[in-house]
Amino acid sequence: MGINIALDGPSGAGKSTIAKAVAAKMQYVYVDTGAMYRSVACYMVTNGVDLDNTEEIISKLSEISIKLEYKDGAQHVILNGEDVSDKIRTPEISMAASKTSAIPEVRAFLFDLQQTMAKENNIIMDGRDIGTVVLPNADVKIFLTASAEARAQRRLKELQEKGDPSTFEEVLRDIEQRDYNDTHRETAPLKKADDAVEVDTTSLDLQQSIDEICRVINEKLGVKKNDDDGAVKKERTPRVLMEVQPISKTHHVNPLKVLVYGILRWAVIGIYHLYYDIRWEGTENVPKDGGNIFASNHRSYQDPVFIALHARVPLSYMAKEELFQGNKAFKWLISNLGAFPVTRGKGDTAVIDTSIEKLESGRNLAIFPEGTRSKDGKVGKGKTGVALIAAVAQTKVIPVGITFEGKLKFRSKVIVRYGEPIVPAEIGASNTDSKSLRVLKNKVMEEITSLVHE
Ligand SMILES: Nc1ncnc2c1ncn2[C@@H]1O[C@H](COP(=O)(O)OP(=O)(O)O)[C@@H](O)[C@H]1O
Ligand SMILES: Nc1ccn([C@@H]2O[C@H](COP(=O)(O)OP(=O)(O)O)[C@@H](O)[C@H]2O)c(=O)n1
Incomplete structure (x- = not known):
């Protein structure tokens, strides 16, 4: 069993960017569960499935195979043999993923794959329900937030760089709609695990956010290593503690x-x-x-x-x-x-x-x-x-x-x-x-x- 770090939070809080940086620094595997939900949505949209037809979505799950591959350190999402890493990042697929991820069968379908990856590797996994449902025993749990306006501003910048004509109001509306969907669904809603550390990145720039997350991880892994309550602890590589030292x-x-x-x-x-x-x-x-x-x-x-x-x-x-x-x-x-x-x-x-x-x-x-x-x-x-x-x-x-x-x-x-x-x-x-x-x-x-x- 590897060391597991769970990173949850709403869209645009900085989860995937920070998780990638931390994974590179610690030589962990980064598992982007959002990419898995996006792939399911992508399959449904590409095959003309009505997103309000839950039965049809469930029946199509058996046609889907998703793999996360790592080439030169970068994660690639493979859907039925096709690399869909870029295709799944459009606003249309974001909204579709938000809808299809509310279906319990879709979640169950991806749950096993996520748990298996966590068993086999030292991982940092980001999503909405990692600390609460997928990895309830994760070594470190972090809940990353930021105001909806700050998150929309970040997404807008990203979309503009890709030439997408969306306006701030549209991006903010999408983010608020997805926040609502993610927090109000019955199965595995987005919420902070009781034992997660909350980090608000509204007034932090990206580098400060990375430093803060490194500090939390370091502190948590350090505390566990030293704690003396008699419980059996997993063996840890001391190198981990060295490598997540943020720049001071x-x-x-x-x-x-x-x-x-x-x-x-x-x-x-x-x-x-x-x-x-x-x-x-x-x-x-x-x-x-x-x-x-x-x-x-x-x-x-x-x-x-x-x-x-x-x-x-x-x-x-x-x-x-x-x-x-x-x-x-x-x-x-x-x-x-x-x-x-x-x-x-x-x-x-x-x-x-x-x-x-x-x-x-x-x-x-x-x-x-x-x-x-x-x-x-x-x-x-x-x-x-x-x-x-x-x-x-x-x-x-x-x-x-x-x-x-x-x-x-x-x-x-x-x-x-x-x-x-x-x-x-x-x-x-x-x-x-x-x-x-x-x-x-x-x-x-x-x-x-x-x-x-x-
Ligand atoms: N603290 C931050 N300050 C400024 N920009 C940020 C910060 N965190 C993330 N970003 C930028 O915001 C965008 C969205 O971040 P991302 O990691 O995709 O969020 P999430 O995975 O939580 O949806 C990216 O372009 C990223 O570079
Ligand atoms: N563990 C997860 C990860 C994503 N999701 C869903 O998948 C959608 C896309 O996730 P994402 O992490 O790629 O989204 P962004 O935060 O990058 O915008 C989210 O809006 C969620 O509805 C989920 O339900 N559970």
Whole structure:
């Protein structure tokens, strides 16, 4: 029997996005039960079954076979041999699933498949009745909520990105209708299990929600491990406890140091204004806390300082190993400015671990994905390391574009632009799925390029 985490809640609360991120981090299997209900609905709609005709729906169940397959870490839903992963995500199928899922026979049909998956694997399963009906003995139960307006806004954004013309009012109406259906049906209605922890994500962004869920899971698995009531406990892999540690951010950074750092920062900003004709744009995109990756094009040795000057939390960055081998005073200086060594061209994996440790200790991290400085200002091809670090640490990536003409000199005109943070989980980036890492890396490079050419 594996470790089971149950995640329930209404549509748009963030269940599947968060479950995917947690599964990637802990190397658990993610089971999306909503996708199973959607597949049943999809079969009925495709075969012209009247959704008000319960008898006909029940009679068609025997024609359905559903499998969840995992390719490159991503879940695919296979309905009678066809991959329907995309087809089941339309508003029409959402509403149809909400209707057909109220039928007890439909629920019984999927129940066995869900329980079997939970027996065989360490899983995180999301849905409506996981903590109450499917896995009543789950190790961790979480009930995720958010206001209907916040959830509708998130869904609308998602639909608009796919080119769907739905309006906010339509999306909100659909969400409220589905909430009503899910909470009022007789069999397995949506409700919080008595022993579930409730997390409201209305005022949390996606990264904060992931961090909070990781914290709850960690605490729950930790409590169970230590608890001493004499009951027989399942064996657990200690690694689990390590891997769900959320990025700790500000609370590891000494406030006094942050204050001193702030004063120094403004002094240096003043000096830079005197020396260069410099401008920072998009500073509203710089998070107030630490533990973020700043991914930038690379023009000069000054780049880490340019980037760091508008972040409140100090920054670490990789610097070539040779710089640490010469003068001791220089080594001391760059180390204190946040540099750590990387061996270039040898696939240095220790540097990935060091980067994650820096983020976990609450520092920001600057990465130059091109790996080397560009002499002519053109943005080169990026390496995937930036995506790997972001996906493992599940931390935001703030793209940065640095622009100046020719060589950097006195009164050079310099522009440093910060772009909107990229959240790895929002684009499905997982460290076990190399394709998703390339997608994330490409997105980061596209953003950097457009910031440079703005
Ligand atoms: N806390 C959050 N803040 C902002 N956006 C979020 C948050 N949680 C989820 N999202 C976004 O909202 C959308 C719906 O989330 P999803 O995980 O599909 O919800 P659910 O599985 O609960 O229906 C996704 O586009 C996701 O990126
Ligand atoms: N365990 C579950 C999961 C989903 N469902 C139903 O299936 C529909 C689609 O689920 P989903 O999780 O994919 O929906 P979203 O939250 O992603 O919008 C929901 O509206 C529910 O009616 C359910 O009844 N029980």
